[in-house]
Structure formats: C-alpha cells, structure tokens
Amino acid sequence: MNIQVDIQKEDSMLIQKQMIAGHFEKLSKAKENNKKVVYTFVPGNLNELIRAFDMLPVHPEVNALQSGMRKMSGGYIQEAEKTGHSEDVCTYVKCDIGMMKKGNIGPTGLPLPKPDLLLLSYTGCFTFLKWFELLKQEYDCPIVMLQAPYQAEGEITPEMRDYVTKQLEEVVVPALEDVSGKKLDRDRLKELLESSARAEELLVDIWNSAKNKPSPIDAYFGGVFYIGPIFTAFRGLPECEDYYRILKAEVDYRVANKLGPVTPEGELNQQKYRIVIEGPPNWTSFRDFWKIFADEGVVMVASTYTKVGGLYENGFRHDPQRPLESLGEYCLGCYTNHSLPARVEILQNYIEDFEADGFLINSIKSCNSFSAGQLLMMREIEKKTGRAGGFIESDLVDPRYFSAANIKNRLESYFQMIEAKRVGA
Amino acid sequence: MKMTAENIINRCEELHDDLHFNYVKQWKEANDAKAIGFMPVYVPRELIHAAGMLPVGIMGGGDNMEIIRGDAFFQSYICRIPRSTIELGLTGRLDDLDGLLFPAICDVIRNLSGMWQMMFEGKYIKYLDVPQNFGEQGRAFYSAELADMAKAFERISGNKITDDSLNTSIALYNENRRLIAELYDLRAEAPHKVLTSDLFLLMRASNILEVTEHSQMLRDYMVSIRNSDRPIRDHVRVVVTGAFCEQPPLSLVRAMENSGCFIVDDDWVLGNRYHLDPIDVGDRPMAALIEAYLGKTVATASRYEEGDDKGMYLVNQVRDRNAEGVIFASASFCDPALLDRPMIQDVLTRENIPYTAFKYAENTGQIQVIKEQTGTFADSIKLWGVQ
Amino acid sequence: MDGCYIGIDLGSTTTKAVIIDSDERVLGRGITNSRSNYELACQIAREEAEIDARFITLSQHLEQSRSVCEQREELMANLSSYYGLAHYLRQLKALSDDCLGARERWLCSEDEAEKICDALSFIFSEMEKDAPNEFQPEKLSQSDFFRDLASSAYMRHAERVCTERSLSFGRMIGLFDGAILRVENQSFAGDFEDYLEFARLKTLDDPRFATFGDPISTSVAATLNKTFNVINTVGTGYGRLTLPFDKQQIRSEILCHGLGAHFMFPKTRTVLDIGGQDTKAIQIDEKGIVTAFQMNDRCAAGCGRYLGYIADEMNMGVHQLGPMAMQSSKTVKINSTCTVFAGAELRERLALGEKREDILAGLHRAIILRAMSLLARSGGVMSEFTFTGGVAKNEAATSALKTLVIENYGDVTINISHDSIYTGAIGAALFAKRDPRGVMADLEISKLKVKKKAPQKMAGMASVAT
Structure with a gap:
C-alpha cells in the first residue's frame, strides 16, 4: 500500500510542479502570444479578476522566495545593496530588484516578461507600497493601487468594504480594461469566482485534516511547499480545483491509514510534538530548516503564514453573487491585515482546535508586518493557552541571516522543555 | 522674563528633555481638559484642538531614557521609537494622555497600535489608516475615518466639535504653519542666525505646546533673532531628509551643524508643515480638513507616490533653498525612509545634486563618526563644488 | 557501593563536571579549560570531579579519626597542596621534555640551539624550584589551570634569562606556546595514586602531622579503594553536540541551568x-x-x-x-x-x-x-x-x-553563588539521575588508575622532596 501512497503523493507533487512550470512557460512566451502580464502580490491578489481579463500574473515575492530556494538570493540582494539599498530593509524587495538587474530570469530558468501593469494590492504590508514605487521607476507601464484598510479594530467596517469595492470598480477594473483593451466580462468573472469558492472549500478541508492524529499533512513546510502555492496563481481556474481534489483524496487516504506527511526525511508517522507556527519560513535553508523539525518528530498542525494569501477557515468564500465586494473582502481578510489582538486570537484558536503541544514564532528580520509585536503576542498566547511558546529568528531570503546552529540550539531547548513539562522532572 | 532667543530655546530644551510631560499635566489641570497623544507623522491636530483638547506629539524617548522594558518587546532589527514609546507607556509617563493615535506610517507603528490595545486596555487607541488613494474613493473613506474620530473626541472631551470651533482651530493652525514657514524661510536666508538646533527645538516644542502659545513663541523668537548679531560663517547649505519619524538626538543635530553644514531645509517634526497651503476656513471645515490631506502636501516616504515626480519635491526644495547638497539622515531600520532612499538618490544623481547618507538612532552614541562624515561632505562640496 | 551520576557542562571557555549520588548529594566537582579538544576537556573535568570526590572521602575518613579531628582542615590543606604540587611537577616535566625534545625543529645553528637548551633547562629548573612555593596550602585555588600557572612562571624566568643571555624572547615564547598546546592535550591524572602517595609522605615529614601516620594511611587506603559506579552521564553546554554521547544523554543548557539553579536555591x-x-x-x-x-x-x-x-x-x-x-x-x-x-x-x-x-x-x-x-x-x-x-x-x-x-x-x-559556574553541570547530573528511560551508561572517559601499580618514586620530585 505504501508504494501506492508514494505514487499518489508524487502525483500531487508532480502535478503542482508541472502546473507551475507551465505557468512560467506561458509567462516566457507571453509577449509572442500577445498575453498581457500583471505584476501583483500574493496577499490580496485579484487572480480571478486578472484571469477574467485573460492576463497572466507574476508574483514578485514568489520569484524572490524561489531565488532563495535556488541559492540565488544572496547575490541578488548584494546587487541591490550595491545600488544603494540598505541592509536594514526587506530582502524580498532587494532580491527582486537584484534579479531584475541581472536579467529577470525566473525560477525555471526562463526569462520573465516585463509587466504591462503593476497592480499594487496594498494589503497588510506597508513595504508593498515602496516596492512597487521602486518597480515603477524601472518599468514604463501603468501602475494601479488598491488599498485594503487595516482591520485595526478587529473587524471589517462597512466603510472599509465600500472603500475597497469602490477602488475596484472605479480604479482597478478601468485600469485592467485599459491595459487589456477589453471590457470586464462579468459572467466570466462569476465563473472564476464559483470555481474559487469550490477550491476554497477543499483547501479548508485539507488544512483541517491536521486535526487528526497523526496529522496527514505538515501545515507549514508542506503547506508552503505543495499545499498552498497552487492557490495563488491558479485560483479560479479548473486546474486549481482538480489539483485540490487530488490532494484531498491523498490526504483522506493518509488519514484513513494513520499516515503522517512526507518530509525530506521520509514519512513522519511518529509525531512527537504538534506545533502551531507563526511567521514565514526561511527559504535559503528551507530543507535544513524543515529537517531540524522532522528530526525532532515535530509536525506543524497549523500556520499563519499560509494564510497571508487568504484566510478561509472562518467561512469567507469568494462569492459570484457579490463579485467585486467579495474580492474586496478577500483582500481585507488576509492574515497580515489583522490587528495584533486578532492574530493572538487566531493563534489561540489554532492551538486549541488542533490540540497543539506548543507554538513557535519564526521571527523574520525582513518582515515587520509579521514581526513587530510578536514578542508581546507570544506572551499573550502563553497566558491564554498555558502552552509554551518558542522564539527563533531568521530571514526570508538573506542567507547571511540564517544560523542553523543558533536555531537548532533554541529549538532543542524548546522541545526538551515541552518534554520535561510532560514527564515532570 | 524677557523673551530673548536664548530664553526661548532654553525653555524648548526643557520641554524636549521633560519625558514626564509636566506641561501636559499642568495644561490639563489649568484648563480642566483632556489631552490626546499622536505618533508621527501626520494627524489632523485641528480636530483634537476643536474638541478643546491638547494634541501631544510623541516622538520616542530620545537619548536620555534608559530602555528596560521596551526592549523586551522588540527584536534587534526593529527601530528604536516603538521601544522608547512602550517604555514611556509602561513607566506611566503617558498616563496623562486620554488617547493615543497611531497614524499609518509603517508596519511597526501600525503593529504598535495593536500592542497598545493589548497593553493599555480601556484607553482610546486609534490606528488612523489614512488613505493612500487621494481621489474620490480615498475622500469617502477618510471622511468616515475623521467622522469616527470626531465622535470619539467628542465623547472623551465632552465637547461638541462645531463648525465654529473647528474653523477657529483651523485658523490657529494655519497661523502656526505660516509662522513655521516664515521661520524656515528666515533660517534659509540667515542660517547663521537661526541655528538649526534652535529650529529643531522650536519644532519639537510644537509637539507639546498649545498652538497659540507655540505661535507666540515663534513670533518672539523671530523678533529676537532678527536683531541678533550672530557671526556669519562659511558653511555649506544642505537639505536633510529621511528624519520624519524617529528623531535624531539634539547632540547629533548640533554636531551636523558644527561640522560645517547649514541645514536650510529638513523634514523633522514634519506633521506641522504637512499642508503646503492654508486650510480653508468656511462653511465646511470637516471637508476642508479632508481636502487638505488629499491635496497639496509635502512629499514624504509614508505617503504613496505613484507618479513620475518621485523625488522632485526634494529637488525643488534644494533649488528653492539654494542648497548645495542633500544629507539622507534616516533612523536605522526605518523601512519607509530607507526604501525611498535609492529612488531619491537616483533623482539627485540625475539632477547633479551631491548627497551623503547615514543612519542614526534616537539614542545614537556615534556622534563623532557622523560629524566626520557630514564634515567631509561639506568640505568636498566646498572644494569641488557642484559639477 | 551506590550508583552515581555525572553531569558535564562543555562551555566555550571552561568545561565543568559534577558527580552526584543517588540521593542527589554532590560528591565532587571538577573544572578545566575547554581547549580545542572537547573530548579531552570532558575527560579531564570528569577526572577532576572524581579527584575532588576522592578528597572529600579522604576528608570524611579523617574526620572519623578522633586523634585528627582538631587538625583535619589543616591536614587536608596540606595533603591537597602536596597533591597539587605532585600533579604540577608531572606536567612540568612533560612540558620541559616537550620543549627540549623539539630541538631538531628549531632551525638554527648548533651554537644557538645549545644556548636555547641551556636557557630552557635553567628556566624549568627554576620553575621546579618555585613550585613548592606556589603550592602552599593557603595559596590553593582550583581555578588556576596548569596553562595559567606554568605560563606566568615561564614568562617571569624567560624574560630575565633572555635579557641576561641576549636571546630572543619571542622565540622562547614560541617554544612554550607550541609545547603547552601539546601538554595541555594530555591527561596526567592517571597517576593519581602516585601523587597521593607523594602527598602522604610529604605530609608525614611535617612534624605537626608526624603522629597521624596511621589515620592518614587508613584514610588514603579507603580513598583509593573508593569506586564510582557511574550509572548515567548527561552532557550539556555550548559544545554538547560534539560530546561523544548518545542523543538521549544530551540536555540543553537551558534545562540544565534551570534545574541546577533550582537545586542550589x-x-x-x-x-x-x-x-x-x-x-x-x-x-x-x-x-x-x-x-x-x-x-x-x-x-x-x-x-x-x-x-x-x-x-x-x-x-x-x-x-x-x-x-x-x-x-x-x-x-x-x-x-x-x-x-x-x-x-x-x-x-x-x-x-x-x-x-x-x-x-x-x-x-x-x-x-x-x-x-x-x-x-x-x-x-x-x-x-x-x-x-x-x-x-x-x-x-x-x-x-x-x-x-x-x-x-x-x-x-x-x-x-x-560562587559555585554558579557549576550550575549547568549540576543540572545535567540531576537529569542523568532522573532520566525516566533509566539509561545505563558509563562513558569510560575517566582514566584514573587506582590500585594498579605499586607506589614509586616519581621523576622530577627528588629535588623538592627534602
């Protein structure tokens, strides 16, 4: 049976690999095929809208993290720093700028097309504004900005919803129409949104499968590696739904057979610690980072980072009946657009719902949107759940800011602390 | 006491150094009124004032405050201002504030608003999410934000904000902005007389003094300084930019000036120079406040700028002030300033304007190193001039 | 004999070992500098802890002797300092042999080499003469490692000799630096029994203790007979991952420090x-x-x-x-x-x-x-x-x-606490004892030889044994 599972497993991984390769292939041929290209961010991405205009999205953060995984980011960052960027600022930005200066070769080795439109979804991250201001200096193309106001009081007010919907209706859609040269096909948009909602249903089921013991998925490493990515560039398309159906079947099989997720170290069936994790991963040493956890028998049962591209567990779905409004709500609901008290609550719920032994914060130097205030969050969550928090530091794609020994040292202490608490000394 | 420039500056320095905000305490008692604090850069102070409250700008703890608890909440790669602000809060120094506003300037200040919600429950805490869309859509949103804030101010102060009271406040702040503009012009004209350290302290005093008192202070200072006979010095004229949020320590401001630079424009305490035109006083003062925000303002890194004019605000400042160079002085780890810097530097290079850059913290101990740098920059301009 | 447990804290500058018994009483503590060789540092720290434990046994035995009891502390101080002296002299001998033995690598003329040899011999003989003075009972300090003691004495004499004989001081330092690295990376505790015998004899030479021959001999014999049945060892500290231990025998510094501090306070x-x-x-x-x-x-x-x-x-x-x-x-x-x-x-x-x-x-x-x-x-x-x-x-x-x-x-x-340097090691020892898995492992890192050979007169000691 194991063989069959491995084949099934490889099915989903293979499919997602093909889908992504296909996407970059299309991007490399966009100009010759007269396809327009939109650069936009993962949080608050308007994929359905972009696809409704038959345009192709490019996500600079995804390129940056891919560069990190391919060990290219160090050089790109230095390239950007040579041109006056400070060592203090976000390395996604610097990696992207450096990559552009080095010819804009994408993760699959194919060149990326220049943007026809910069669609700045200002959602949950101030740096996004500056990032696209910087890109605007480099590319001779229009830019359009969509601001999703911050949920400072822990809710979406009617004024916030109106603001986003109006921007979509009056600014973003016209900009897309201008660039694409066609009117928005509202029926097509509805179709895409319907498909998104179905895929969202599947995705939520997959995330929730981690409530099983053993958990069939790793909701962080596996989450960013093969569960989440398809969602961003393909949401709304039939192949996205298909992918999640296959994945869901695999996960169901694992649950039925009490199997753990596949990690670089093999199948993690002996799960010693169930952990909830806050913050993005480190990409430059992604495998080493994952291995540290797998070696300790840790399975990540829930993560917040995988919700920067959208938070669906509380029932939000893209809604074909309210197309622009629901797109706006989607933007407003991304994880990093939540206030700190709300983030504490989200993590607290994860810890309780997924019966975690503890929670970890991977504090990322680049990302103040995540990181500023995490130490207070940790204290609050410890107080509220009685579960111990662990704290480690690294960076997104700056290889200079990843110390495996340092992280290992802390994690070892952390897991031993959990163990000691369990047995009592 | 005679209001000599020296006396005024001494008073400002006392206010600057007083991290217990005794002025606020006394003002509240004397006026039986409330006070609302705000973080940099921009808030509509007129609205606070119109509710009969004292707007108080909080700009960290400077270099005289030891941070013990504040550091516990922030990693080493986060700037200094949130640490010292938390320290001020936890040591009770902000207890006299009846609310605190966190305008959208960056993610650190944004998240600080959430931290405040958790740490100081029961206080009025507002994250002021200013629109970055300056058109019709932003107008509607900002109107709602201001209306919401106005309601809160009315509740806290117990005073109704009427068109009349708002108009009065707007007029007072217009006058204050006019005087500040005059002070800046005067410094550009006679930088040997209006020392930058004086101006810096006068600007910092605007954070705390009630606006009429501050305006009077500016008038007195200018009268006194016009008649002074401070000696002319041979310094290079520069514009300082990037210091709009966490402020450099006073000793650093003095060191830059003493290194051979006349600072003829800058962006410290930028909020009180935010609007370039007077705000309309008339039938619809709320609408006027909103238009003022959406309309003609300074360009600064926390304000989104998508057009092709990026950096031109600074270039024009350099030209208008007859400056010979630009100093980028940014707080370490300041995302907005540091991400803006390469774009602005490109424009300066294009326009043949020399520049230098350094980073500081509000408590930096590296004064000599920076002084050496700005001094060398000034010397190189003197020697080689602008190409 | 009851079982005992060892905790080792391999720090970046010093390595500490603590032995406890099954009632969680501390039997002995040992410390050494971590050097570049972690494994050896562990061995030496553990040996030091064992020696400490043996001396505590010695002291306890002497305490039981009615004739000694008044003068026990004085007597112990004497025994310890002579023990230390014997150990030091053994190391010094090794250092001297190493220095002089490297002659063919000196790259200098025969004349020059002869001069250096003379100088070295002179320096080491002076150091040997100084040694008893350094090991006065009242001067004893456990934190002075051989490297520190030897280097300050060597520098003192070398400086004078070089000036007098117009030799390069730098060269003499170089010779010392090379030799100390090699000597430091050897354990000399193996001759524990010899050192103790030396201490016994020297002490009995002292008229103050001449009448204590019997109690001293009985106590020394008991000390030598003591065995340590190590049931479990746990390692911690900065270098813990380099310890030759099983993963289960390694605990993080954090946990050990917490438990160690709890034990002390x-x-x-x-x-x-x-x-x-x-x-x-x-x-x-x-x-x-x-x-x-x-x-x-x-x-x-x-x-x-x-x-x-x-x-x-x-x-x-x-x-x-x-x-x-x-x-x-x-x-x-x-x-x-x-x-x-x-x-x-x-x-x-x-x-x-x-x-x-x-x-x-x-x-x-x-x-x-x-x-x-x-x-x-x-x-x-x-x-x-x-x-x-x-x-x-x-x-x-x-x-x-x-x-x-x-x-x-x-x-x-x-x-x-002044003993706070042992906090981590104590915690590790407690974890060794409390290990729920009950790991049984003596790590064989102690090389103390006891009761294996007859006491013999030690080289290099004749000159001081007067």
Missing part, C-alpha cells in the same frame, strides 16, 4: 545566566522545570564576550574591568551594546575626557540593561532570582543587576 523562579557567548533568561517552576526562556538574539551583544572586547580596547585584563568600574563615582551612559559600536563609543567618550572607571561603569550597566530586557521578555522577575555564569563573578555587573532588578521588580531575593 530551591525557591528560585527566575534564572539569569550571562556566559561568554550567550545570555539566557529562564523561568522555572517549583520543581526546577523550565516554563519559559529567552536567549540573546543572534548577535553576542551584551554577553561576556562584549567585556572581553572592551578589555582589549582598553588594553586591560577582563578580570580588571569589574574592580575598576566599581571605583566609578558617576555612570557615563553608553548606548551601544553592539560589540563593534561600543568600541567606537568608548573611544568617543575617552576623547571627550570621561574617566575610564565611569565609562566602564556605563558599559557594565549597558550589559545588564540588555539582560534586563531578556528577563522582561521571558516573563520578568516574580520571586526569588538567581544570577549565574561567568559574568556573575564580576562585581560591577552584579551590583548593576541588583540595582536594576530591585528598581524594576521590587525587593526580591537575589542569589549569586
């Missing part, structure tokens, strides 16, 4: 440890189990290393910093705890005419401020508080810490 709830490479703030429960911890972030700002850097900048020894800072009458505010920036700030303050002691007081305060924020991060100080680690020996640091803890957390009990 059972009411402790918060532990601060400032070591050479890192700072740890640890919260523990009433059983000594860690509930929360924080470590300094990735840079070493505010750790012991910072003081080392400052000492270099000021051209002083690290141990001189604290005493000098204590003379300060006003504290200069130092804002940088970044090791690199602090150097610049220091120079700037000196240039501004601030006094060195005042600047140093400021630097110590800066370190403690960093530690205070880690403490706050980990949950603050709620009740009894214990300060451990190398920096806890620095008076200026402890004084700044006390002030700040009391200012911020009120009048809590603050423990600073």
Whole structure:
C-alpha cells in the first residue's frame, strides 16, 4: 500500500510542479502570444479578476522566495545593496530588484516578461507600497493601487468594504480594461469566482485534516511547499480545483491509514510534538530548516503564514453573487491585515482546535508586518493557552541571516522543555 | 522674563528633555481638559484642538531614557521609537494622555497600535489608516475615518466639535504653519542666525505646546533673532531628509551643524508643515480638513507616490533653498525612509545634486563618526563644488 | 557501593563536571579549560570531579579519626597542596621534555640551539624550584589551570634569562606556546595514586602531622579503594553536540541551568545566566522545570564576550574591568551594546575626557540593561532570582543587576553563588539521575588508575622532596 501512497503523493507533487512550470512557460512566451502580464502580490491578489481579463500574473515575492530556494538570493540582494539599498530593509524587495538587474530570469530558468501593469494590492504590508514605487521607476507601464484598510479594530467596517469595492470598480477594473483593451466580462468573472469558492472549500478541508492524529499533512513546510502555492496563481481556474481534489483524496487516504506527511526525511508517522507556527519560513535553508523539525518528530498542525494569501477557515468564500465586494473582502481578510489582538486570537484558536503541544514564532528580520509585536503576542498566547511558546529568528531570503546552529540550539531547548513539562522532572 | 532667543530655546530644551510631560499635566489641570497623544507623522491636530483638547506629539524617548522594558518587546532589527514609546507607556509617563493615535506610517507603528490595545486596555487607541488613494474613493473613506474620530473626541472631551470651533482651530493652525514657514524661510536666508538646533527645538516644542502659545513663541523668537548679531560663517547649505519619524538626538543635530553644514531645509517634526497651503476656513471645515490631506502636501516616504515626480519635491526644495547638497539622515531600520532612499538618490544623481547618507538612532552614541562624515561632505562640496 | 551520576557542562571557555549520588548529594566537582579538544576537556573535568570526590572521602575518613579531628582542615590543606604540587611537577616535566625534545625543529645553528637548551633547562629548573612555593596550602585555588600557572612562571624566568643571555624572547615564547598546546592535550591524572602517595609522605615529614601516620594511611587506603559506579552521564553546554554521547544523554543548557539553579536555591523562579557567548533568561517552576526562556538574539551583544572586547580596547585584563568600574563615582551612559559600536563609543567618550572607571561603569550597566530586557521578555522577575555564569563573578555587573532588578521588580531575593559556574553541570547530573528511560551508561572517559601499580618514586620530585 505504501508504494501506492508514494505514487499518489508524487502525483500531487508532480502535478503542482508541472502546473507551475507551465505557468512560467506561458509567462516566457507571453509577449509572442500577445498575453498581457500583471505584476501583483500574493496577499490580496485579484487572480480571478486578472484571469477574467485573460492576463497572466507574476508574483514578485514568489520569484524572490524561489531565488532563495535556488541559492540565488544572496547575490541578488548584494546587487541591490550595491545600488544603494540598505541592509536594514526587506530582502524580498532587494532580491527582486537584484534579479531584475541581472536579467529577470525566473525560477525555471526562463526569462520573465516585463509587466504591462503593476497592480499594487496594498494589503497588510506597508513595504508593498515602496516596492512597487521602486518597480515603477524601472518599468514604463501603468501602475494601479488598491488599498485594503487595516482591520485595526478587529473587524471589517462597512466603510472599509465600500472603500475597497469602490477602488475596484472605479480604479482597478478601468485600469485592467485599459491595459487589456477589453471590457470586464462579468459572467466570466462569476465563473472564476464559483470555481474559487469550490477550491476554497477543499483547501479548508485539507488544512483541517491536521486535526487528526497523526496529522496527514505538515501545515507549514508542506503547506508552503505543495499545499498552498497552487492557490495563488491558479485560483479560479479548473486546474486549481482538480489539483485540490487530488490532494484531498491523498490526504483522506493518509488519514484513513494513520499516515503522517512526507518530509525530506521520509514519512513522519511518529509525531512527537504538534506545533502551531507563526511567521514565514526561511527559504535559503528551507530543507535544513524543515529537517531540524522532522528530526525532532515535530509536525506543524497549523500556520499563519499560509494564510497571508487568504484566510478561509472562518467561512469567507469568494462569492459570484457579490463579485467585486467579495474580492474586496478577500483582500481585507488576509492574515497580515489583522490587528495584533486578532492574530493572538487566531493563534489561540489554532492551538486549541488542533490540540497543539506548543507554538513557535519564526521571527523574520525582513518582515515587520509579521514581526513587530510578536514578542508581546507570544506572551499573550502563553497566558491564554498555558502552552509554551518558542522564539527563533531568521530571514526570508538573506542567507547571511540564517544560523542553523543558533536555531537548532533554541529549538532543542524548546522541545526538551515541552518534554520535561510532560514527564515532570 | 524677557523673551530673548536664548530664553526661548532654553525653555524648548526643557520641554524636549521633560519625558514626564509636566506641561501636559499642568495644561490639563489649568484648563480642566483632556489631552490626546499622536505618533508621527501626520494627524489632523485641528480636530483634537476643536474638541478643546491638547494634541501631544510623541516622538520616542530620545537619548536620555534608559530602555528596560521596551526592549523586551522588540527584536534587534526593529527601530528604536516603538521601544522608547512602550517604555514611556509602561513607566506611566503617558498616563496623562486620554488617547493615543497611531497614524499609518509603517508596519511597526501600525503593529504598535495593536500592542497598545493589548497593553493599555480601556484607553482610546486609534490606528488612523489614512488613505493612500487621494481621489474620490480615498475622500469617502477618510471622511468616515475623521467622522469616527470626531465622535470619539467628542465623547472623551465632552465637547461638541462645531463648525465654529473647528474653523477657529483651523485658523490657529494655519497661523502656526505660516509662522513655521516664515521661520524656515528666515533660517534659509540667515542660517547663521537661526541655528538649526534652535529650529529643531522650536519644532519639537510644537509637539507639546498649545498652538497659540507655540505661535507666540515663534513670533518672539523671530523678533529676537532678527536683531541678533550672530557671526556669519562659511558653511555649506544642505537639505536633510529621511528624519520624519524617529528623531535624531539634539547632540547629533548640533554636531551636523558644527561640522560645517547649514541645514536650510529638513523634514523633522514634519506633521506641522504637512499642508503646503492654508486650510480653508468656511462653511465646511470637516471637508476642508479632508481636502487638505488629499491635496497639496509635502512629499514624504509614508505617503504613496505613484507618479513620475518621485523625488522632485526634494529637488525643488534644494533649488528653492539654494542648497548645495542633500544629507539622507534616516533612523536605522526605518523601512519607509530607507526604501525611498535609492529612488531619491537616483533623482539627485540625475539632477547633479551631491548627497551623503547615514543612519542614526534616537539614542545614537556615534556622534563623532557622523560629524566626520557630514564634515567631509561639506568640505568636498566646498572644494569641488557642484559639477 | 551506590550508583552515581555525572553531569558535564562543555562551555566555550571552561568545561565543568559534577558527580552526584543517588540521593542527589554532590560528591565532587571538577573544572578545566575547554581547549580545542572537547573530548579531552570532558575527560579531564570528569577526572577532576572524581579527584575532588576522592578528597572529600579522604576528608570524611579523617574526620572519623578522633586523634585528627582538631587538625583535619589543616591536614587536608596540606595533603591537597602536596597533591597539587605532585600533579604540577608531572606536567612540568612533560612540558620541559616537550620543549627540549623539539630541538631538531628549531632551525638554527648548533651554537644557538645549545644556548636555547641551556636557557630552557635553567628556566624549568627554576620553575621546579618555585613550585613548592606556589603550592602552599593557603595559596590553593582550583581555578588556576596548569596553562595559567606554568605560563606566568615561564614568562617571569624567560624574560630575565633572555635579557641576561641576549636571546630572543619571542622565540622562547614560541617554544612554550607550541609545547603547552601539546601538554595541555594530555591527561596526567592517571597517576593519581602516585601523587597521593607523594602527598602522604610529604605530609608525614611535617612534624605537626608526624603522629597521624596511621589515620592518614587508613584514610588514603579507603580513598583509593573508593569506586564510582557511574550509572548515567548527561552532557550539556555550548559544545554538547560534539560530546561523544548518545542523543538521549544530551540536555540543553537551558534545562540544565534551570534545574541546577533550582537545586542550589530551591525557591528560585527566575534564572539569569550571562556566559561568554550567550545570555539566557529562564523561568522555572517549583520543581526546577523550565516554563519559559529567552536567549540573546543572534548577535553576542551584551554577553561576556562584549567585556572581553572592551578589555582589549582598553588594553586591560577582563578580570580588571569589574574592580575598576566599581571605583566609578558617576555612570557615563553608553548606548551601544553592539560589540563593534561600543568600541567606537568608548573611544568617543575617552576623547571627550570621561574617566575610564565611569565609562566602564556605563558599559557594565549597558550589559545588564540588555539582560534586563531578556528577563522582561521571558516573563520578568516574580520571586526569588538567581544570577549565574561567568559574568556573575564580576562585581560591577552584579551590583548593576541588583540595582536594576530591585528598581524594576521590587525587593526580591537575589542569589549569586560562587559555585554558579557549576550550575549547568549540576543540572545535567540531576537529569542523568532522573532520566525516566533509566539509561545505563558509563562513558569510560575517566582514566584514573587506582590500585594498579605499586607506589614509586616519581621523576622530577627528588629535588623538592627534602
């Protein structure tokens, strides 16, 4: 049976690999095929809208993290720093700028097309504004900005919803129409949104499968590696739904057979610690980072980072009946657009719902949107759940800011602390 | 006491150094009124004032405050201002504030608003999410934000904000902005007389003094300084930019000036120079406040700028002030300033304007190193001039 | 004989070992410098702990003898110092042999080599003559490692000899440096029995103790007969991953420090440890189990290393910093705890005419401020508080810490123990004993030879045995 599972497993991984390769292939041929290209961010991405205009999205953060995984980011960052960027600022930005200066070769080795439109979804991250201001200096193309106001009081007010919907209706859609040269096909948009909602249903089921013991998925490493990515560039398309159906079947099989997720170290069936994790991963040493956890028998049962591209567990779905409004709500609901008290609550719920032994914060130097205030969050969550928090530091794609020994040292202490608490000394 | 420039500056320095905000305490008692604090850069102070409250700008703890608890909440790669602000809060120094506003300037200040919600429950805490869309859509949103804030101010102060009271406040702040503009012009004209350290302290005093008192202070200072006979010095004229949020320590401001630079424009305490035109006083003062925000303002890194004019605000400042160079002085780890810097530097290079850059913290101990740098920059301009 | 348990703390500068019995009583402690060879450092620390334990046994036996009891302490001090002397002389002999044995590698003329040989022989014979003086009972200190003792004596004589005989001092230092590295990486504790025999004989030569022949011999015999049935060993510390241990026998420093501090001060709830490479703030429960911890972030700002850097900048020894800072009458505010920036700030303050002691007081305060924020991060100080680690020996640091803890957390009990250097090792030993898996493993790292050969007269001791 194991063989069959491995084949099934490889099915989903293979499919997602093909889908992504296909996407970059299309991007490399966009100009010759007269396809327009939109650069936009993962949080608050308007994929359905972009696809409704038959345009192709490019996500600079995804390129940056891919560069990190391919060990290219160090050089790109230095390239950007040579041109006056400070060592203090976000390395996604610097990696992207450096990559552009080095010819804009994408993760699959194919060149990326220049943007026809910069669609700045200002959602949950101030740096996004500056990032696209910087890109605007480099590319001779229009830019359009969509601001999703911050949920400072822990809710979406009617004024916030109106603001986003109006921007979509009056600014973003016209900009897309201008660039694409066609009117928005509202029926097509509805179709895409319907498909998104179905895929969202599947995705939520997959995330929730981690409530099983053993958990069939790793909701962080596996989450960013093969569960989440398809969602961003393909949401709304039939192949996205298909992918999640296959994945869901695999996960169901694992649950039925009490199997753990596949990690670089093999199948993690002996799960010693169930952990909830806050913050993005480190990409430059992604495998080493994952291995540290797998070696300790840790399975990540829930993560917040995988919700920067959208938070669906509380029932939000893209809604074909309210197309622009629901797109706006989607933007407003991304994880990093939540206030700190709300983030504490989200993590607290994860810890309780997924019966975690503890929670970890991977504090990322680049990302103040995540990181500023995490130490207070940790204290609050410890107080509220009685579960111990662990704290480690690294960076997104700056290889200079990843110390495996340092992280290992802390994690070892952390897991031993959990163990000691369990047995009592 | 005679209001000599020296006396005024001494008073400002006392206010600057007083991290217990005794002025606020006394003002509240004397006026039986409330006070609302705000973080940099921009808030509509007129609205606070119109509710009969004292707007108080909080700009960290400077270099005289030891941070013990504040550091516990922030990693080493986060700037200094949130640490010292938390320290001020936890040591009770902000207890006299009846609310605190966190305008959208960056993610650190944004998240600080959430931290405040958790740490100081029961206080009025507002994250002021200013629109970055300056058109019709932003107008509607900002109107709602201001209306919401106005309601809160009315509740806290117990005073109704009427068109009349708002108009009065707007007029007072217009006058204050006019005087500040005059002070800046005067410094550009006679930088040997209006020392930058004086101006810096006068600007910092605007954070705390009630606006009429501050305006009077500016008038007195200018009268006194016009008649002074401070000696002319041979310094290079520069514009300082990037210091709009966490402020450099006073000793650093003095060191830059003493290194051979006349600072003829800058962006410290930028909020009180935010609007370039007077705000309309008339039938619809709320609408006027909103238009003022959406309309003609300074360009600064926390304000989104998508057009092709990026950096031109600074270039024009350099030209208008007859400056010979630009100093980028940014707080370490300041995302907005540091991400803006390469774009602005490109424009300066294009326009043949020399520049230098350094980073500081509000408590930096590296004064000599920076002084050496700005001094060398000034010397190189003197020697080689602008190409 | 009951089983015993060993904890080893392999730190970046020193390695510590502690032996406890099954009632969790400390039997002995040992310390050595970590060198480059961690495995050897562990072996030596453990041997030292075992020797310590044997001496404690010796003392207990002597205590039982009615004739000795009054003079027991004096007697023990004598035995220990002669033991130390014998051990030292053995190492010195090895050092001398190593130095002289390297002659063919000297790359110099025969004449020159002859001169160096003469000089070396002279230096070592002088060192040997000085030795008994260094090992007076009242001078004894466990923290003086062979390297430190030998190098200061060698320098003293070499400097004089080089001037008198116009030899290159640098060359002589070079010879010493090479040899000490090799000698340091050997254990000389194997001849424990010989050293003890030497100590016994020398002590009996002393008219004060001449009548104690019998009790001393019985006690020495008992000491030599003592066996250590090591049931489990746990390693911890900076270098723990390099220990030749099974993963189950390794515990993190955090856990060991927490449990060790609890053992020393059972009411402790918060532990601060400032070591050479890192700072740890640890919260523990009433059983000594860690509930929360924080470590300094990735840079070493505010750790012991910072003081080392400052000492270099000021051209002083690290141990001189604290005493000098204590003379300060006003504290200069130092804002940088970044090791690199602090150097610049220091120079700037000196240039501004601030006094060195005042600047140093400021630097110590800066370190403690960093530690205070880690403490706050980990949950603050709620009740009894214990300060451990190398920096806890620095008076200026402890004084700044006390002030700040009391200012911020009120009048809590603050423990600073001189034994605090063993905190981690004690914790490790306790984990070894309490291991729920009951691992049975003696790691065979002790090479102490006991009752294996007859006592013999030791080379190099004749000259002092008068």
